[in-house]
Amino acid sequence: MAQVKNHEAERFLRSPPANIFLFLIFGPDTGLVSERASFLMAAWRKSAGPDCETIHLEGDALAQDPLLLADEANAVGMFSAKKILHIRAGGKAFLAALEPVLNAPPQDCIIIIEAGALRRDAALRVLCTDSAGAAAVECYPDGAREIAALIDGEKSAGRLPLDRDARDMLVLLLGADRLGTRSEIEKLELYAQGQTVVTAEDVRAIVTNASALAIDDAVEAAFVGRSRDALDAAARLFATGTPADVVLSAAVRHAMLLHRIVSESESGKQVEAAAAGALPRGAPPFRVKALTDQARLWSSASLLRFLPLLRDVSFRTRVDARLSETHALRAITAIATTASRVTSRLR
Numbered sequence: 001m002a003q004v005k006n007h008e009a010e011r012f013l014r015s016p017p018a019n020i021f022l023f024l025i026f027g028p029d030t031g032l033v034s035e036r037a038s039f040l041m042a043a044w045r046k047s048a049g050p051d052c053e054t055i056h057l058e059g060d061a062l063a064q065d066p067l068l069l070a071d072e073a074n075a076v077g078m079f080s081a082k083k084i085l086h087i088r089a090g091g092k093a094f095l096a097a098l099e100p101v102l103n104a105p106p107q108d109c110i111i112i113i114e115a116g117a118l119r120r121d122a123a124l125r126v127l128c129t130d131s132a133g134a135a136a137v138e139c140y141p142d143g144a145r146e147i148a149a150l151i152d153g154e155k156s157a158g159r160l161p162l163d164r165d166a167r168d169m170l171v172l173l174l175g176a177d178r179l180g181t182r183s184e185i186e187k188l189e190l191y192a193q194g195q196t197v198v199t200a201e202d203v204r205a206i207v208t209n210a211s212a213l214a215i216d217d218a219v220e221a222a223f224v225g226r227s228r229d230a231l232d233a234a235a236r237l238f239a240t241g242t243p244a245d246v247v248l249s250a251a252v253r254h255a256m257l258l259h260r261i262v263s264e265s266e267s268g269k270q271v272e273a274a275a276a277g278a279l280p281r282g283a284p285p286f287r288v289k290a291l292t293d294q295a296r297l298w299s300s301a302s303l304l305r306f307l308p309l310l311r312d313v314s315f316r317t318r319v320d321a322r323l324s325e326t327h328a329l330r331a332i333t334a335i336a337t338t339a340s341r342v343t344s345r346l347r
Helices: 006-014 030-048 059-064 067-074 095-103 123-130 144-156 164-173 178-192 200-206 210-223 227-239 244-266 271-278 285-295 300-319 321-346
Strands: 002-004 022-026 053-058 083-088 109-115 134-138
Touching: 002 006, 006 030, 006 134, 022 030, 022 095, 022 123, 030 083, 030 109, 030 178, 053 059, 053 067, 059 067, 059 083, 059 095, 067 083, 067 095, 067 109, 095 123, 109 123, 123 134, 144 164, 144 178, 164 178, 164 200, 164 285, 178 200, 210 227, 210 244, 210 285, 210 321, 227 244, 227 321, 244 271, 244 285, 244 300, 244 321, 271 285, 300 321
Parallel strands: 002 134, 022 109, 022 134, 053 083, 083 109
Antiparallel strands: none
């Protein structure tokens, strides 16, 4: 029996124990679930030979006919003795179909089940964790370390000549879904063909999630006192259809993040350490530096004065959409003006 944690999965699937023949691959990252199931099937076909048979089954069908799985697992193939049974779990329980094969393991056959997120006490997960011939493999969304490893693999293969800033930005933008991450990397590789280097500006132009980064650009420019840059960035967002309340909500979240960093620095913590601690582990250095530079311009008291204003303006933009962009631009101007006064005194 085996419960395989997400960080152990790659190593486990490259060389699973010989007694494991049933693999439950599950989790909220459906792209990663699919990728790991495909990897396992490809590895089994390679070892079994080109005539290995793959049979696709649906969990809901097995729930209706519990004997179908055992019949398929033990049937003698016409062209090959070895086979893969690939099951996509649906909404119905099919434990009754699994119990016979777990009690009497089939010969020259592996069973791979793809499932979504499962609670720790979900019956399918418990069965596969507790059975001697089965393994339950977790698939959770990639963190910064896993995303960086994927990017560095493509870079070292010569397919993605990223400079440092482009790499850090790509790590920040990717990761919601493994297949989505792969798709964005492949799109960037296609764009980069013939280029000697891929820059941060290339990443902004190509990667789908760069719209979120554009919102960060507008907000961070305001909090560091670059009024013109902040207003220009906000105007570009509005021109492409980004609602004003989305930008203001981002400003509220950013003010709260800065307040946490500044409060910790006022209590004696180094501002760089406070900024690094406020971000997810593995956040790129340019994000830490940007927050550190902004935090040095603000006091916790001044940020607290702005939070009610930002929340009020955000509410008004939702109530009256006609003036939402005007309200948002005024709020951004007020933030940038306050930050720029401090910048002027520091010069």
